[in-house]
Amino acid sequence: MRRRRRDIQEINAGSMADIAFLLLIFFLMTTTTSVDTGLLRRLPPMPDASQRTDGVDVRRRNVLELSLDGNDRLSVGSRQTDASTLKDAVKEFVRNPSDDVLKSEKEMKAIDGLGMYPVSKAVISLQHARSTSYKAYVEVQNEVAAAFHDLRDTLALSHFGKAYALLDADRQRSIRQAIPQNISEAEPADVDVKKERR
Amino acid sequence: MKFTRKYGRAQQGFATSALPDVIFMLLFFFMTAATRREPDRLVAFTLPEASQAARIERKHVGGYIYVGTPLEAYQPQRGGGVQIQLNDAFREASDIAGFIAAERGAAYPSGSRALTVSLKIDEDVRMGVVSDIKQELRRADALIVVYSTSNKLK
Numbered sequence: 001m002r003r004r005r006r007d008i009q010e011i012n013a014g015s016m017a018d019i020a021f022l023l024l025i026f027f028l029m030t031t032t033t034s035v036d037t038g039l040l041r042r043l044p045p046m047p048d049a050s051q052r053t054d055g056v057d058v059r060r061r062n063v064l065e066l067s068l069d070g071n072d073r074l075s076v077g078s079r080q081t082d083a084s085t086l087k088d089a090v091k092e093f094v095r096n097p098s099d100d101v102l103k104s105e106k107e108m109k110a111i112d113g114l115g116m117y118p119v120s121k122a123v124i125s126l127q128h129a130r131s132t133s134y135k136a137y138v139e140v141q142n143e144v145a146a147a148f149h150d151l152r153d154t155l156a157l158s159h160f161g162k163a164y165a166l167l168d169a170d171r172q173r174s175i176r177q178a179i180p181q182n183i184s185e186a187e188p189a190d191v192d193v194k195k196e197r198r
Numbered sequence: 199m200k201f202t203r204k205y206g207r208a209q210q211g212f213a214t215s216a217l218p219d220v221i222f223m224l225l226f227f228f229m230t231a232a233t234r235r236e237p238d239r240l241v242a243f244t245l246p247e248a249s250q251a252a253r254i255e256r257k258h259v260g261g262y263i264y265v266g267t268p269l270e271a272y273q274p275q276r277g278g279g280v281q282i283q284l285n286d287a288f289r290e291a292s293d294i295a296g297f298i299a300a301e302r303g304a305a306y307p308s309g310s311r312a313l314t315v316s317l318k319i320d321e322d323v324r325m326g327v328v329s330d331i332k333q334e335l336r337r338a339d340a341l342i343v344v345y346s347t348s349n350k351l352k
């Protein structure tokens with residue numbers, strides 16, 4: 001009689017640990033999903049007062065000028081376009097397959113793992129007005145990043161047979177050297193105001 | 199009779215063998231939660247979308263700068279215009295240098311320069327405000343920034 005009663009009241013405590021771990025894992029999963037996502041960029045260092053004169057000499061043909069005016073209208077060079085065609089324009093400018101004299105120059109450089117590779121000297125210059133919206137700015141940044149991402153992926157696939165993101169750190173560095181992402185963030189110039197002054 | 203009753207009551211105590219697990223679980227939870235502390239939001243913002251956004255571990259981020267319109271509760275004092283929030287208070291762009299110095303001191307007592315600053319900016323904010331912040335960051339030598347975006351699946 002006594003023994004049977006004891007059997008009924010015993011709770012199996014062995015699985016408590018499992019439940020605890022399950023909860024622990026659940027909390028871990030739910031808290032790590034809140035990692036930040038964003039576009040990582042390095043701002044140019046502040047020029048010294050002594051270095052005010054233009055030290056960097058970038059040839060005109062190597063600069064792709066993107067500008068956003070105060071009403072979020074995008075122009076590439078002097079031509080007005082929209083963000084959907086920007087990615088291809090940037091890719092075309094950097095790759096310059098037909099060695100167009102109006103697009104970026106290339107320089108042969110020895111790169112670990114790739115041998116001699118024509119590295120583009122392209123610089124993407126992003127100009128915006130003070131009244132441009134942040135949304136438009138991020139959209140352009142994103143399209144430029146997408147263009148470089150595509151270029152790097154193409155090179156990674158043709159040389160290493162794998163997408164850029166799947167390569168090891170050394171090979172990723174080689175790819176980054178072969179296709180450097182040079183984005184120059186010009187200081188804000190009010191495109192509208194300039195136009196009005198003229 | 200009395201003895202059996204007492205014995206039965208003793209049986210009703212619950213098993214304490216899992217208590218350490220529960221305690222460890224709480225410990226781990228608070229450990230992870232503590233490193234992810236973000237200040238309370240005083241401003242509302244909708245982050246812009248980007249398909250190329252990279253995942254950035256919170257532990258690498260040294261400071262957060264929020265830009266947006268004040269929450270309704272603060273609108274009577276602050277108005278409905280765009281405001282900058284640093285830590286737990288409304289600030290001006292000129293306060294960023296001091297904020298960076300403090301965050302850098304807290305994150306890297308040895309004086310490392312590589313401090314990542316996460317910019318959480320509403321998509322409707324004008325770039326003038328953003329450039330002012332960027333200029334202040336350059337002046338404070340905090341050059342690595344993250345333009346925080348919301349996830350958008352490709």
